[in-house]
Amino acid sequence: MRELIYYVATSLDGVIAAPDGTWGAFLDEGDHMAVLVDEYADMLPGHVRGALDITADPTLVDTVIMGWNTYTPALDAGIVSPYPHLRQIVASRSRRPDSPDVAVTADPVATVRALRREGGGGIYLAGGGALAGTLIDEIDRLVLKINPVVLGDGVPLFGGASYADRRFRPTRTRAFDSGVVMAEYVRAGA
Template structure:
């Protein structure tokens, strides 16, 4: 069975973006970047891969799911398939006009359960926080790029979900001179 992997940048105080959805505060330069680019190439948007002359090896992920607000960031830039190298799913209950090769789903939890039963690589949960909260029952792994900054407010790592306890085991933790710490967790009950 495939894993659902929530791979995301997060602030010290648990936010994945500012209140307006902006994530420009997270550093895109530093000694952590070559490592992330080499190990998580599949999670880099296609237009960025093209700009830096890289191809996605598809050795980690072959499918991505993201919420409408995350997808809308790419649409605002005229990019209809931000992860053209992956099968793309967008969780939305209100938008119905999917583009070619992007599947919209109103039931993200059921869609992920079906995808996990298929053969293939892992599934990349791109965001956002509210979708991560909905999909928490199916998240197998967390890979947090913890950044050395405090946002104070914004989009929480798991959105506005009800109080719950889900345990994860730390598998690996790497710190970089940039101050970024990459924490890799696996769900304890799996």
Template sequence: MRELTYYVAVSLDGFIAGPEGQFDAFLLEGDHMAALTGRFADAIPTSFAQALGIAQERSTFDTVLMGWNTYAVGLPDMPSPYAHLRQVVFTRRDPDPVDGVDFTDADPVGVVRELKAQDGAGIWLCGGGALAASLASEIDRLVLKVNPVLFGDGIPVFGRGGYAPSAFTRTAATAFASGVTLLEYARS
């Protein structure tokens, strides 16, 4: 069965974006970048990976899930940010069709359960916090890129709650000289 991995950058105080949705304080340079782009190449926007000559083999992830606000970050320049992956965007809006992007207002839990039953590589939950909260019971792995910054307010890693308590076991912790720490957990 496929796994759902919530792979996301987070501040020390638990936010995936600031009060206005900004995430530019996250470190995009440093010794952590080579390790992350090597291991998680599938989680790099397609056009960036092509420009950097990074191969995306869909071996880690072949599907990406995101909420509308996460998807809209790249608009209008990048209407299909992860063209190398199956892209599912959860939204109540009725956007114009985009090749390679499946917009849906279906129940996220039901969609994830259907995806898990299919053959393929992993499923990546890209964001946002409210979607993560709604899918908390379905998340098999957490991979948190903890950045050495404080936002003070913003979008919490798991929205405003509303999910049942869950236990996870730490499977790895990698500290980089940049100050970023990669924390990995599996559902207990």
């Protein structure tokens, strides 16, 4: 069955972006970057893959789902199709992308469930926190790039999720000299 993989950078206190949605506090250089490029190249936006000369077809995921606020920085940079190597879906109730390569869903839970029935590769949950909160009970795997910083306020890892005991079990943890820790989990019982 297709997995929904929430792959995201976070602070030590579970913040994935500043209150204005920017990501400036997270490390984008250091020894952890080789792992991101080698193991998670599918999840890099097209312009980053191009800059790194990554041309290999995706092997881990074939679809990306993101919230409108995650999609907006690409639009602001003039990029209407940020993940051209993947099937792209934006969760939005009111806005529509101006690209035939990007689908829209007003019901991300139903969309993820339908994608699972189709079969195929994994589904990358690119964010943001509100969408992750909506999809929390659908997430099969977490890949957290934990940055050595405490932000205090901002976009939470799982925004708006109701209180419930949702267990994940660790499958792999790697610490890097940069201070970043890559922590991977799967839903308990899976």
